[in-house]
Amino acid sequence: MELNWKLSDITVFDSIVFCCFYLSNSFVYFCTMMNQRDTICAIATGGQAGAIAVLRVSGPEAITITSKCFRPSVQTKTLANCKGGTVVFGRIMDGSEIVDEVLISVFRAPRSFTGEETIEIACHGSVYLQQRILELLLKMGARLALPGEFTQRAFLNGKMDLSQAEAVADLIGASSKASHRIAMHQMRGGFAGELTLLHDEMVKISALLELELDFSEEDVEFADRTLLLDIATRIRHKVQSLSQSFKVGNAIKNGIPVVIAGETNVGKSTLLNALLKEERALVSDIHGTTRDTVEDTITLGGIHFRFIDTAGLRNTVDVVEQMGIDRTRSKLGMAEIALAVAEITLPLEVILAKVQEIKNHSAEASVVCILNKADKLSDDDVQARVEIVKQKLDLPVVAISAKFFIGIDELESLLVKVSGAADVGENTLVVSNLRHYEALVKAGDAIDRVISGLNQGITADFIAMDIRQCQHYLGEITGTFTNHEILGYIFKNFCIGK
């Protein structure tokens, strides 16, 4: 079957050409870059002082512009003569004044990050010098790059898909092993791979349906509805599992919220300090010392945890303290993990009641029961109580002494295990980007409509429309279908120089 492409519209915006095609009956938007006429430059290494700094120039004039202010140490070794992937030593000149001695790396189109002619200048890392060389490049005809413009060009030149481009920003922002792993996997095209599989499945459905539409007067059914239903269900399953991974992906990216809850004076602040290994929260023996929620993050086993200390849950007449307690309850609702802290020396039924109360407030959070002040009982007593609470409440239980650092290591391992983030392997695809998540949810809705349409036996044209919508939303993730607003939104959050 041959697909029927018809060009319907062209829009040019920012030297990007947006082409709208009819593909058989459906609109498909393609964006392609016709001519990025200008050459952009930026400081790529953050702009602060260091031993060295790197400036990046990309565009058709990158070599010409840089050559205007560069004098190679070996006269014949001009940038124009250089092969891609070579480094040249020389001087940046402002007229006759020597500005710096630099190393310049030359990359030839299309074998560069952006796919364009690219120059990287490694200069001495004073802020003054970086600015001075940047100004020189601007004077010679380059334009200051917009945030993310290098990566945007890489995308527009087909060096990577949109989800990979976004992963570049995630990679730069990654601050833990787990978030780094997700970003790296996505940058390597993990997402595109999964989506290509889904796309191929979808093409199967739509090809058959489109054929029916072409012969719609004849009222034939080329597509076996049972087969279609089977494929659609598989797609829904995959889309759902991807969108469900967002919960853990987002938590990994932004830190897993952990609330420490329990009665006042049970040692919540001391526990937080023990985990943070510093005196962060105010600790005293007076009931209700911690009135506000204190946030702090630690990385355990390569996973970020965002700890939220809370005021206790004790009933109180103090208005300020009552506000703190209300906040505790609302924080509990948002937590991924709730640490229910109780004193191990209390009567067992009291412990069980208190932990149960926290569990009731904890909505979807995984609750871990912590029995504090274990130093006050014998080891046997501690072990016995832990076992009983474990059985009665069906929760992971750990006995600690926050004050004497007993059981903290065990608690840390438990946290990593409960978070579920440790299960995210090197090759697990986890969605961590809100835009992708939203597109997946919309694609899921569309495929739901396909399934219910098939079940209800509605006509091929409606089903085909939903399939096209599903394809569209999935295509938005990799940038197959995109528009100027989406691109603008994505790249404005990049740092300049990337």
Added chain:
Amino acid sequence: MELNWKLSDITVFDSIVFCCFYLSNSFVYFCTMMNQRDTICAIATGGQAGAIAVLRVSGPEAITITSKCFRPSVQTKTLANCKGGTVVFGRIMDGSEIVDEVLISVFRAPRSFTGEETIEIACHGSVYLQQRILELLLKMGARLALPGEFTQRAFLNGKMDLSQAEAVADLIGASSKASHRIAMHQMRGGFAGELTLLHDEMVKISALLELELDFSEEDVEFADRTLLLDIATRIRHKVQSLSQSFKVGNAIKNGIPVVIAGETNVGKSTLLNALLKEERALVSDIHGTTRDTVEDTITLGGIHFRFIDTAGLRNTVDVVEQMGIDRTRSKLGMAEIALAVAEITLPLEVILAKVQEIKNHSAEASVVCILNKADKLSDDDVQARVEIVKQKLDLPVVAISAKFFIGIDELESLLVKVSGAADVGENTLVVSNLRHYEALVKAGDAIDRVISGLNQGITADFIAMDIRQCQHYLGEITGTFTNHEILGYIFKNFCIGK
């Protein structure tokens, strides 16, 4: 005449070999590097987050160590196969896990900054990734570089002299056009050039004197004392002019101190604000508002000025204010430039008296007279008063209205001119390093002794000793004569990664 070298002592410290020679009668210390066995690594781009970051590895094992955690994208393009000055794309691997996609530049000994095998890894610029790759390199056998160790190796491998190595740090620290220019000139070997000239002169003297010493029993004078005196005087002149340039060099490097002095309520704080173009100092109409000295810096015409606002000079019974006034007087003594501010509306004899008083307190500072509140008189009146003050006091005078920003541009130009820093051309050698200054002063003292010895007709052996001392101090600057303490002192102030 053949020089007579005898090895007298060898010390090994930190794998650096210090050799002590007798050169004829004088001790000469040479330091040479026998074997820098270990390979060092560091983050070279400051360590903060950016689009990209660069790590540097240097030493005999640089390529072997990096290869252990690098997989080139083209399998045959291994680092070991690479020529110097090429860039290779590939992945940093931690076992089977992909850590990052990077560009690696390969530099082959001796054609690198350090003179050793060198690798530069350009990775994505998250702090996490930089640390992760650094840890990998350490795991593979590299050692974390000490501050300045790359530059130290460059010096020890004969890639630059000591004053050039120090200029690298100055270049990185340079924050204005003028300080950048001094550092650049020094890095390019300006200092070494001047010192070589002095050294050649000195060799002339000492060669003749040493000859006399070899025949000391025979009481002959090979060296024409008049000629010696002539050469010594020329050396003294050069050494003096270099050490005198330290005043302006140091001011350029650290900012030229400018004190704003004058009666209370004359508008000193308003003037400072006008120069800083922001509301920095507290301004009010109450006499004696500014009690403490406020420091702030601005860059005018590429030169840093450090502005010191002062309490007024008015006599007062207020103890706190009196302390401020005393401080003003002491600040005046340390200023390079004193701005004597007076109200233009006052009787001329009062203006003259007040400005004269400030001038008396200003020791060696260049005084500029500022007649403020010029908006309160007609242009003709202003002009007339400016001319009279100029004639009577023989000072540069400028009429301004700090409040209405009148005359501020003219004042700024005048400041640049008075500073003398603008005269420091691209090829002027200015001493900006305290260590160099101190060595020059000691060399000057030694050559003074040579001159007075020649004038007094003392024997050749004493004169020769002073000449050797002079040579020694000058040699300390470029590192011809150096020792472990000096090296340690110099490089400990470098940043890591340089």
